[in-house]
Amino acid sequence: MRLEGKVAIITGGASGIGYATVRKFVQEGARVVVADINLAAAQAVADEFTTSASAPVSAVQVDVSDFAAVEAAVAHAVAVFGKLDVIFNNAGIAGGKPLLDHDPAVDYAPMIRIDQDGVYYGILAAGRQFRDQGTGGVIISTSSIYGEQAAELSFTYSAAKAAVISFTRSAAYELAQFGVRAVAITPGRVGTPIINQFSDELKATFAAEQLRNKMTEPEEIANVVAFLASDEANVINGTVVSVDDGYSV
Numbered sequence: 115m116r117l118e119g120k121v122a123i124i125t126g127g128a129s130g131i132g133y134a135t136v137r138k139f140v141q142e143g144a145r146v147v148v149a150d151i152n153l154a155a156a157q158a159v160a161d162e163f164t165t166s167a168s169a170p171v172s173a174v175q176v177d178v179s180d181f182a183a184v185e186a187a188v189a190h191a192v193a194v195f196g197k198l199d200v201i202f203n204n205a206g207i208a209g210g211k212p213l214l215d216h217d218p219a220v221d222y223a224p225m226i227r228i229d230q231d232g233v234y235y236g237i238l239a240a241g242r243q244f245r246d247q248g249t250g251g252v253i254i255s256t257s258s259i260y261g262e263q264a265a266e267l268s269f270t271y272s273a274a275k276a277a278v279i280s281f282t283r284s285a286a287y288e289l290a291q292f293g294v295r296a297v298a299i300t301p302g303r304v305g306t307p308i309i310n311q312f313s314d315e316l317k318a319t320f321a322a323e324q325l326r327n328k329m330t331e332p333e334e335i336a337n338v339v340a341f342l343a344s345d346e347a348n349v350i351n352g353t354v355v356s357v358d359d360g361y362s363v
């Protein structure tokens with residue numbers, strides 16, 4: 115129970131990596147706010163963990179591109195569970211077009227608002243809460259292998275995911291005085307709805323890009339996130355933890 119007594123917000127917790135992380139956090143003793151734009155799916159996750167004896171998961175609807183909504187999610191965690199110890203800024207969207215086919219209003223701004231601004235808002239809102247509580251805290255944010263390299267159809271996505279890495283370093287630097295750690299993770303190819311929408315042929319290509327020729331399971335990422343959120347990871351700060359099964363060697 116390495117997260118016993120901790121309270122966490124997981125954005126994008128209704129699906130994929132976020133959902134697997136909710137499961138893992140609850141197993142490790144945490145209480146979790148699932149903050150997702152899809153309220154019905156988030157509520158279904160909360161219901162899944164609710165028994166007559168306990169309700170360790172609470173759902174809240176959040177569009178992470180709306181700062182007021184992210185602040186409200188932090189306030190929700192404090193109202194329901196009394197405090198906040200961890201935020202996992204994980205909500206995101208993927209996809210893209212060749213650069214020269216871009217319509218900036220469609221292919222740039224909306225993705226930046228979610229994948230980049232959404233993480234900034236999470237860091238800012240949670241950081242203020244950690245400062246005010248005086249208890250420290252942990253900020254984990256989902257970047258991507260594409261945050262560190264160029265790839266097809268990823269001009270905007272790569273920019274946003276690179277910003278997540280920069281935010282993490284700067285947040286660690288600025289918030290250390292309040293006992294806060296910040297870590298980014300860079301998944302490679304993870305079998306979630308974001309990826310499962312593609313053809314079997316493309317998925318096989320994705321798997322072959324990882325050294326052991328297998329797609330990563332969301333649970334494998336969740337295991338690492340739980341470790342990073344725990345006190346056992348106390349010296350991992352302001353850095354990127356690669357979780358790509360050798361994609362980037």
Ligand code: NAI
Nearest residue numbers: 126128129130131151177178205206258301303304306308
């Ligand atoms: P997913 O599509 O299974 O889950 C994303 C969740 O985010 C969904 O529940 C969705 O409703 C929520 N969401 C989307 N927009 C939102 C918004 N504006 N506000 C709040 N919630 C919102 O995707 P997956 O794969 O679990 O992705 C999670 C994170 O991992 C994303 O940031 C993605 O970019 C990143 N990632 C995923 C990889 C993969 O291979 N699946 C690889 C590298 C990074």
